[in-house]
Amino acid sequence: MKYYFLTLLSLLLVGYACAGDVNLYVSPDGDDANSGNSLEKPFLTIERARDVIRAKKLNVKMSGDVTVYLRGGRYELDDTLYFDDRDSGSNGHSVNYKAYKKEEPIICGGRRVTGWKPVKGKPYFVASVPEQAAVKTKSPVRGNRILPLHPRFYSQQSLSSDGFAPYFAQLYVNGVRAERARTSDIRSSSRKEWWNNPETKAFRDGIYIDKSTIEDYTNPEDIRLLWLELFKTMDTPLEDVIPCDDDEVILKMKQPAFLKGTAWHRIQPNTQFFIINALEELDEPGEWYLDQKKDLVYYYPRTVDGDINEAEVYAPRVECLVKVDGTPMRRARHIKFDGITFQCGNWSDPKEHYLGLSQAEIYRTYTSEFPGQVVVNYADHVTIANCTIRNMGSCGIQLYEGCNNTLIEGNLTYDTTGAGITIGRWWFHLFECPPESICTNTMVRNNVVRNTGRDYWQGTGINIFTAYECKVHHNDISDTAYTGLHARAGGSDGFIHPRIGKIEYKYNKVSRAFAGHKWGIGDGGHIYMHGRYPGSLVMENLSLYANQNVNMEYYPDNDSYQVSWTKNVSRYSKSKYSFYKKAQSTVHHNYSDNRVTRGVSHHTLVKNDEWPEEAQKIMASAGLQPEYKHLERRVYGHKNLAEGRPCKSSSDLDGAHAAKAAIDGNWKSFWRASDKNDGPSWFSVDLGSKHVIQRLSMLPRQDQYEVDGRRMLEIQASNDPEFSAYVVLAERKNLPWYHKTTSHPTNMWEQFVNVDKGYRYLRVIATDPAGKLSIGEFSAFGYQKE
Ligand SMILES: [Ca+2]
Ligand SMILES: [Ca+2]
Structure with a gap:
């Protein structure tokens, strides 16, 4: 009876929801001349669906949601997808742009590079990337009232629909960012x-x-x-x-x-x-070079890339893929993006300018901010959920000005030049910040952020500038170049803006932030706040695996007063200080297995992994909530899969330099092959089960004069412990990579891969039989294949 009643109720509810719902369909195989209102007659472009909604007023006086279902496949943009107040939902209903079922629609701002030709006498290839390849020209019609959001960041170039961008600073090969050709050392x-x-x-x-x-x-x-x-x-x-x-x-x-x-x-x-x-x-695999004069791109393929003419090589092109672009007087409302992948956004502004010399996503001389690729401006109730944002030349998601009641939930950001997510404008002088420009009531929850700050070692994970009531909860962040969670309000003039504050960092899991240390970047942390954010709370977060170069994991910096840092946990830390107290902040009742600075009060220093009950509860609930745990099976986790695992080597120099020293988590200890090693020296490790490997790194022994551990080697993967068959995931040819040992071990060799197959065994092997390998630390990051 009860079951029957519930079923009837749910039928009624579904029936009610369906009554006013309108569904439209878009497919890469569709046609804009279609009606778009059935699976059989989909539109070709998202712009067409948007324009039909406008023209037919489907979003006026709504009695249900309007949902534009995007079929799987690639939608290559010629220009930014714009939405504004005319595209808003009404009566509390929303206009949704949503992946159809479990399909994967990809909105791509890049253009595929094809026609690679070998360069005579060289190990690399060349392809043409003309700005205009055909006579076809871009329609100038793009709405009649839309102004560029922030023209000083985006070139606003008019792209030929067949051409490449005049400038791009990234090249993606099978989803992996290639490295701009560079000197091997300083x-x-x-x-x-x-x-x-x-x-x-x-x-x-x-x-x-x-x-x-x-x-x-x-x-x-x-x-x-x-x-x-x-x-x-x-x-x-x-x-x-x-x-x-x-x-x-x-x-x-x-x-x-x-x-x-x-x-x-x-x-x-x-x-x-x-x-x-x-x-x-251009002299090592994985490097590329853009000749701007001749519109040529060069690439030196890695073994893992396979045939370069089969590989998916993309040059970013469109700057900013999506803008929900309201104005203070005409705000966009109730628009939702759900389950969409965004990739290959370009950012050409740094071409003529310097990049850096600021902090985090502050751009130029503390005067502006890094742009995002999925941007919201003057809007209410916009939701970005379950999306993937990857391979981006600036930040991922950006709330620019005046966004209220925004929900950013369940997204994965991966491989971004700046932060995965950034909120609010940057104002050096806070008193200049107009109250209506401040983003309020933002929820950033259950997002996974990985691999940020590529090509920009100040890049953070999730960044906040001017915001009020911004909740950052249950996010899972790892491998950010600079600080994982970062907030900075203005310079240090002490001005307190009445509409800035109430930031919450709660229940987040942050690990391996400050990866920029590998290049020698200093003064970073895991969770950081600078400036006046009155009424803010940093509570019940878990910080893991802080490296030896992190100064302060929980880092209240200048002027961060009226912020309470409490009930947080730091575990497996090698940082200088887990918790840090600076004037005007209160840091109390936290837990760590590493030391803290003076002034941190009521602190529990945990020994022998004996965590009190409250700390255990905090650790258990930090990070993704159960309904978003599936994201952990799409990207590498916090743990180095190789650390402490069973391992072998061709030979050892002596007992103190046995194979296990390469995976003991200690930067100072190292494995080295014996001088009498017969044949190519190697080190192998058993991960225990099959993993899709995404990131590999090697820290050489702290002896910059011994180059054999930094050149002429391969990292192989196999499911046979004897490596009778294997794939080469990464390789280094003849040039030793740069390594600096003056104060910290820096510039580890790092390689990203994208091979959708699980492997249990990894082996580092010398390709020069005379080379005697040595490894300070070897690490592998990936996820278990289901
Ligand atoms: Ca080079
Ligand atoms: Ca070691």
Whole structure:
């Protein structure tokens, strides 16, 4: 009886919900001349569905939801998908753009690169990426009242529908970001003085460099220099290489980028940097180079890529894939994106400007912010749920100005240049921030963030600028270049904005943040807040596996007053301090297995893994809630799969340098093959079960003079412990990768892979039989294949 009643009730409810519902369908095989109102007659484009909803007023006086079902497949954009107040839901019902059933619609801002040809005498290939490939031109019609959201960030170039973008700084091969061709180790300036051209007013125009330390570059204007200062990176364009005397040349830098970029710390004598994006530095598998003059792209394939002409190689093209773009007077409302994959968004602004020298997603000289690729502006009740945002040249999701009641839930962000998710505008002087521009009542929940800050080592996981009542709950964050959870409100002038504050970081799981340490970045943490956010709470979070270079895991920085940091847990920590107290913050009743600074009160220091009951409860409920746990089976987790596992080696130098030293979690201990090793030396590890491997890294032993552990090797995967058959997941040819050991071990070798097959055994093997491998730490990250 009860069952019958419930069934009847649910039928009634479903019936009610269906009464006013309208469904439209879009398919990559569809046609915009279709009616779009059945599975058999889908539209081709999402724009068409949007325009039909507008024209037929399907979203006016709604009595049910309007849902645009997107069939699986790839939708390649020619321009940003715009939505505004005309696309809003009404009467509390929403307009949904939703994946049909379990299909995977992919909204792609990139264009596939094809027609790869081998370059004679070289290990790499070349393909043409013309800006205009055909006579077809883009329709200028794009709505009659839409203004660019923030033109200073996006080039707003009009793309030929068949052409490539004039500039892109990423190339994705089978979903993996390739590395811009670079020097294998650092170069350094050879004089104290900057080159000072008396014809210009610029004080710093470039640097002197020993001619023998660089190649003879054919395309200097494609090149960038990249260096590090504490927690800031600096990536700035070169203009020209000018002969100077017999031994030196001048690297003339583009202005005003260089002048601004060196404003904080002027480059010192012997300042060290990498040279990026030069054909002459294209010398290791996985590197690529863009020749802007000739519209050619070069790539040196990895074994794992397979046939390059079969591989899916994408160059990002469209800048910002989706904008829900309201205005203060005409707000967009009740729009939802559900189950969609967004990928390959471009960001060309850094081409002429420097990138870095700020903090986190603050851009330029503390004057603006990194843009996102899925952007919401002046909108109410927008939901972004169950989406995948990957392979992006800036941030993933961005709430820009005036977004109220936004829900960002159950999304996976992976491989982004900036943060996975970023909220609010950046204002250095908070008193200049208009109250209506502040994002309020935002819920960011159950999202998985991985692999951020690619090409930008200041990139965070989830970032907040100006916001009020912003809840960041139950997110699962790992492998972010800089801080995992980051909030910063303005400079340090002490101004308290009445409409900024009440940030909540609760129940999040954060691990392996501050991965930028591998390049020598300093002063990062796992959870960080800076500036005036009155009434904020950092509570019941779990921080895991902080590395040796993290200063403060829970990091209340300047002016973060009226913030309570309580009931948080830090476990498996190797950071300098798990909890840190700075003036104006309260840090109390937390748990850690690592030390804390003075001023942290009522702290429980846990020994021998004996966690009190409350700490155990906090650890158990941090991270994804049960209904979102399925996301853990799509991306690598927090644990290094290799650590402490059974392992073997071809030979050991001695008992202190046995194979297990390569996976003991200790950066100082290392395995090394014996000098008498017969044949290629190797190290192998048993992961215990099959895993899809996504990220591999190797930290060499802390001896920068021994290069055998940094060159001529392969990482193989197999399901046979004897490796009778295997695949090569990663490889290094002849050039040792750079390794710095002055204060911290930095610049570990890191490789990402995308092979949809599980492997149990991994082996690092020398490809030069004479090479005696050594490994400080080997790590593998992946997920268990169902
Ligand atoms: Ca190189
Ligand atoms: Ca070790």
